[in-house]
Every structure is written in C-alpha cells, then in structure tokens.
Amino acid sequence: MFKVLSSKLRFFTMSAEQKFEVLFILGGPGAGKGTLCRYITEKYGYVHLSAGDLLREERMKPNSKYGELIEKFIKNGKIVPVAITCSLLDNNMQASDSPHKRFLIDGFPRNQDNVDGWNETMSEKCIVKGVLFCECSKEMCTQRCLKRGAAGSGRSDDNEEVLVKRHETYITNTLPLIEYFEKQGLIYKVNSMQSPEKVFEDTKEILSKIGW
Numbered sequence: 001m002f003k004v005l006s007s008k009l010r011f012f013t014m015s016a017e018q019k020f021e022v023l024f025i026l027g028g029p030g031a032g033k034g035t036l037c038r039y040i041t042e043k044y045g046y047v048h049l050s051a052g053d054l055l056r057e058e059r060m061k062p063n064s065k066y067g068e069l070i071e072k073f074i075k076n077g078k079i080v081p082v083a084i085t086c087s088l089l090d091n092n093m094q095a096s097d098s099p100h101k102r103f104l105i106d107g108f109p110r111n112q113d114n115v116d117g118w119n120e121t122m123s124e125k126c127i128v129k130g131v132l133f134c135e136c137s138k139e140m141c142t143q144r145c146l147k148r149g150a151a152g153s154g155r156s157d158d159n160e161e162v163l164v165k166r167h168e169t170y171i172t173n174t175l176p177l178i179e180y181f182e183k184q185g186l187i188y189k190v191n192s193m194q195s196p197e198k199v200f201e202d203t204k205e206i207l208s209k210i211g212w
C-alpha cells in the first residue's frame with residue numbers, strides 16, 4: 001500500500017516539476033514586446049517565443065500547408081486560428097533544451113480563441129506565472145511600427161493600412177483579455193512608452209515578484 005502511494009506521489013511531483021513556466025507578454029502592435037523580451041533573454045537566458053515571428057517563419061516554409069492562410073490573416077491584421085499558433089508554440093517549447101524551462105511568450109494570447117485553445121491543449125503542460133502588459137499609446141505604437149517598416153523590417157503589416165486593422169483587432173479582441181487575466185491576479189503592467197532600458201529596469205522588479 002505504502003509503495004503504491006509513494007510511487008503515485010513521485011509521479012505527481014515529477015509532473016509538477018516538469019511543467020514549463022510561462023510569462024505571456026501582451027501589448028499593442030509596436031508596444032515594444034519583442035525588444036523587451038530580447039533584454040530579458042540576454043540577462044536571464046529565458047526562451048523568447050514570439051507568436052508573430054513563429055507564424056512568419058511558418059509562412060516562409062515552401063511546403064507549409066498553412067502559409068497562404070497565415071499571410072491572409074497577417075495582411076488583414078486578424079488572428080490566425082489557435083490550433084496553428086499553439087502547435088508552433090508547443091513544438092518550440094518541446095524542442096527547447098533550455099535548462100530553465102521558462103518561456104516568454106510574446107504576442108499570445110491575442111483573443112478568446114487563443115485563450116481557449118491554450119487552456120485546452122497547453123494548460124496541463126504549462127504554468128502561467130503572469131501576464132506582462134506593455135502599456136503604450138496608439139500614437140507611439142503606430143510611430144514605432146511605421147519607423148520599423150521604413151527601416152526595412154520587411155513585414156507586410158508594418159504599414160498604415162494594415163496598422164489600422166491591427167489596432168482594431170487589438171482593441172476589440174486583445175484588450176478584453178487584460179480584464180480576464182486581471183481577475184485571475186496575473187496582470188503586471190509596465191509603462192512601455194519609456195526607453196527600452198527603463199522598461200527593462202521596471203520589468204526586473206516584476207520578474208522578481210513572480211519568482212524569476
């Protein structure tokens with residue numbers, strides 16, 4: 001009896017130990033999510049997974065069956081169905097040989113479909129430690145994306161026409177999630193209108209609050 005119980009206990013402890021730890025990074029298009037994640041990764045070594053980057057990478061694969069669909073969504077500033085995005089995140093998390101098993105998931109979840117898909121397929125494997133919300137005005141976000149586009153980001157969505165749609169999607173679909181996560185006590189806000197260095201300084205305090 002004792003043997004059975006102790007082996008069960010060991011199984012549960014092991015599964016808890018092996019869970020991936022996740023910090024979601026949210027904010028409008030151009031809020032500085034990617035830049036901040038690069039700072040965090042450099043200092044702490046956590047793995048940065050940008051949902052947008054993974055989708056763009058998948059789109060570029062010549063034999064991807066989702067390439068065209070992804071491009072259509074990105075060009076319309078719309079959110080790609082979660083099954084695609086979650087499987088990209090999942091594959092990259094599984095493939096990572098990071099000793100920390102701590103992941104910065106940038107630009108996800110973006111809408112309720114993203115949240116539902118995550119809860120269905122990922123919540124068993126991951127612990128969401130928090131949601132870092134990069135607060136930035138629409139004007140500053142737009143300026144940053146246009147500047148990035150003019151500097152040759154090569155992105156099909158860093159232009160005024162698509163930015164209007166990306167902002168609409170952000171306001172309608174992503175902002176309500178902040179309230180959803182706030183109710184769960186998971187939201188940490190950072191003023192991302194400041195210099196990248198200052199945003200990073202403020203973020204360090206948040207990381208220490210979540211035990212990172």
Ligand code: C5P
Nearest residue numbers: 051052073074077078079080107108110
């Ligand atoms: O985060 P980023 O600005 O790189 O996202 C670019 C685009 O990628 C979004 O406007 C959207 O079309 C797509 N995307 C998505 N689902 C996510 C993240 C990004 O469909 N969770």
Ligand code: MG
Nearest residue numbers: 033034050052
């Ligand atoms: Mg980004």
